[in-house]
Amino acid sequence: MQIYLPIAEISVNMYTLLGLGGIVGLLSGLFGVGGGFLITPLLFFIGIPPAVAVATGANQVVASSVSAVLAQLKRKAVDIPMGLVLLVGGILGSAGGIWVFNLLTQLGQIDLAVQLCYVVFLGSIGLLMLQEAVRTMRRQRKGTGARKKRNQHTWAHNLPFKFKFRASGLYISVIPPLIVGVVVGILAAIMGVGGGFIMVPAMIYLLNMPTKVVIGTSLFQILFVSAFTTFMHAITNQTVDVMLALLLIVGGVVGAQIGSRLGARLKAEQLRILLALLVILVAAKLGADLIIRPHDLYSIAAGSH
Amino acid sequence: MMRALARRLRLALMLALLPIVAPAQQAAQPNAPKPPPEQIVAGLSRDNIGITTSFDGSQILIYGAIKREAPEPENDKLAVIVTLEGPLVPITIRRKSRELGIWVNTASVGVASAPSYYAVATSGPLQEILSPRLDVQQRISIPLAMRAFSSSVRVADTKPFTEAMIRIRERQGLYKLETGGVRLVDNTLFRADFELPANLIEGAYKTRIFLLRDGQLVDRYQSAIEVRKVGLERWLYALAHEHAALYGLLALALAVVAGWAAAAVFRFVR
Numbered sequence: 001m002q003i004y005l006p007i008a009e010i011s012v013n014m015y016t017l018l019g020l021g022g023i024v025g026l027l028s029g030l031f032g033v034g035g036g037f038l039i040t041p042l043l044f045f046i047g048i049p050p051a052v053a054v055a056t057g058a059n060q061v062v063a064s065s066v067s068a069v070l071a072q073l074k075r076k077a078v079d080i081p082m083g084l085v086l087l088v089g090g091i092l093g094s095a096g097g098i099w100v101f102n103l104l105t106q107l108g109q110i111d112l113a114v115q116l117c118y119v120v121f122l123g124s125i126g127l128l129m130l131q132e133a134v135r136t137m138r139r140q141r142k143g144t145g146a147r148k149k150r151n152q153h154t155w156a157h158n159l160p161f162k163f164k165f166r167a168s169g170l171y172i173s174v175i176p177p178l179i180v181g182v183v184v185g186i187l188a189a190i191m192g193v194g195g196g197f198i199m200v201p202a203m204i205y206l207l208n209m210p211t212k213v214v215i216g217t218s219l220f221q222i223l224f225v226s227a228f229t230t231f232m233h234a235i236t237n238q239t240v241d242v243m244l245a246l247l248l249i250v251g252g253v254v255g256a257q258i259g260s261r262l263g264a265r266l267k268a269e270q271l272r273i274l275l276a277l278l279v280i281l282v283a284a285k286l287g288a289d290l291i292i293r294p295h296d297l298y299s300i301a302a303g304s305h
Numbered sequence: 306m307m308r309a310l311a312r313r314l315r316l317a318l319m320l321a322l323l324p325i326v327a328p329a330q331q332a333a334q335p336n337a338p339k340p341p342p343e344q345i346v347a348g349l350s351r352d353n354i355g356i357t358t359s360f361d362g363s364q365i366l367i368y369g370a371i372k373r374e375a376p377e378p379e380n381d382k383l384a385v386i387v388t389l390e391g392p393l394v395p396i397t398i399r400r401k402s403r404e405l406g407i408w409v410n411t412a413s414v415g416v417a418s419a420p421s422y423y424a425v426a427t428s429g430p431l432q433e434i435l436s437p438r439l440d441v442q443q444r445i446s447i448p449l450a451m452r453a454f455s456s457s458v459r460v461a462d463t464k465p466f467t468e469a470m471i472r473i474r475e476r477q478g479l480y481k482l483e484t485g486g487v488r489l490v491d492n493t494l495f496r497a498d499f500e501l502p503a504n505l506i507e508g509a510y511k512t513r514i515f516l517l518r519d520g521q522l523v524d525r526y527q528s529a530i531e532v533r534k535v536g537l538e539r540w541l542y543a544l545a546h547e548h549a550a551l552y553g554l555l556a557l558a559l560a561v562v563a564g565w566a567a568a569a570v571f572r573f574v575r
Contacts (some may be wrong), residue, residue: 002361006541011503051331063560067568108410221555236554253567290407301397
């Protein structure tokens with residue numbers, strides 16, 4: 001059944017969108033990721049204009065993270081002060097990112113910028129994850145439990161504006177989390193992603209936060225930054241398509257439930273290797289598109305400069 | 306189904322009656338300026354198209370008859386061209402080239418106005434029935450449909466860009482030339498069918514009919530079909546553009562409610 005999307009101004013098969021949302025939901029339930037990094041490229045692929053795909057992707061992230069945040073809050077797994085610092089950075093970054101997004105759209109380089117961001121970030125994160133997962137698996141096989149030392153003294157401890165983050169058990173400057181927030185906010189606006197895939201490793205390795213609050217705190221930041229990004233895209237570009245978002249959300253929610261049940265049956269390390277491979281695959285596909293000569297060197301964009 | 310049938314029946318009736326009714330009408334106004342020897346009397350199967358949620362393209366039938374004062378000239382070949390043109394919009398055509406191993410948009414040409422949709426149906430091969438001069442004058446063939454370049458053109462040769470635009474839009478089914486798309490019966494009745502794609506934009510779609518003899522214009526008819534979003538589509542589009550903040554909040558509220566409700570439903574089921 002075809003459905004006409006009022007903002008994207010194209011007609012798309014409804015089941016394609018539900019299926020797309022479902023697959024992304026399945027993966028996000030399976031791996032515990034937001035899935036924004038998959039949904040935006042897939043929307044490009046079915047012909048949704050990039051600006052609409054990115055803005056609507058952010059709206060979909062709001063829906064997929066809201067129930068998770070509520071659950072994490074109930075479990076007291078959110079470091080709210082840390083989340084707020086990350087959020088302030090995130091909002092600054094998102095506002096800047098939207099400005100960059102609009103500038104690049106005018107210059108005709110937005111597709112390239114988005115693709116490059118995906119290739120660089122997904123590619124490197126994917127490789128790191130794969131390396132980490134393989135190393136952990138080997139270590140488990142050997143049976144030696146050499147764990148990473150926490151509370152190392154790094155350069156971050158010499159910065160001013162120190163603050164006590166109780167839930168994380170940290171006494172550090174607010175500057176590093178603020179910078180992490182800004183970077184994630186910029187990526188959220190340009191790539192239409194939540195940014196969990198970059199924030200979680202940054203929180204663990206750069207900020208030395210304990211794993212038990214990492215997921216909840218990052219989801220807390222993602223929820224509000226995505227909401228802000230959606231709102232900004234809606235008022236500056238009018239590119240949020242609620243019809244598209246609703247179909248993706250419905251598909252995504254069902255997929256996520258199936259995914260999380262499936263995930264409970266698999267081993268954590270196997271899951272991480274699978275996720276790493278998936279991330280690398282998406283990055284490789286986008287990278288190949290940049291290198292292989294396109295079918296038609298010419299393209300048409302709306303608007304004239 | 307019934308409505309479509311009724312419409313078709315009415316059309317057939319009209320076409321059948323046209324040659325009889327037409328002279329009577331003409332006789333009623335003897336002082337009118339001298340009309341061309343042959344005139345187009347035309348109709349559209351519909352004068353507006355509503356884009357609804359389930360919209361996936363539309364069909365338009367443009368039909369008519371040729372009204373004559375005198376007997377038909379013997380030797381000259383009669384031809385009919387029907388064009389359907391979507392709203393004019395500005396576009397940018399970009400070209401990629403390889404920079405540092407990756408393909409990047411490096412050159413662009415802005416077009417101030419190009420039709421978002423343009424279809425030409427003819428009763429015969431265009432080069433045989435239409436003189437180049439008349440083509441330029443009336444902007445009939447596809448390459449002439451594009452209006453003007455933007456003020457700042459920074460490439461030496463714009464031709465590959467405009468050719469690329471036509472090529473891409475033809476591939477998308479937005480521009481098309483249908484030779485033989487106009488069916489001419491007894492040199493009197495004609496009809497042309499157009500398939501409109503699903504990715505239509507809103508606005509007035511201009512319909513033109515040209516009656517030609519020996520490549521020269523005999524008569525010309527013009528009308529318009531209004532394409533508009535209706536119902537929910539209209540409401541959402543208007544809200545997004547006129548009350549952007551409200552629309553943004555609505556989008557967020559929908560996402561929050563849908564995300565929360567879905568999780569609650571699944572918890573309940575479990």
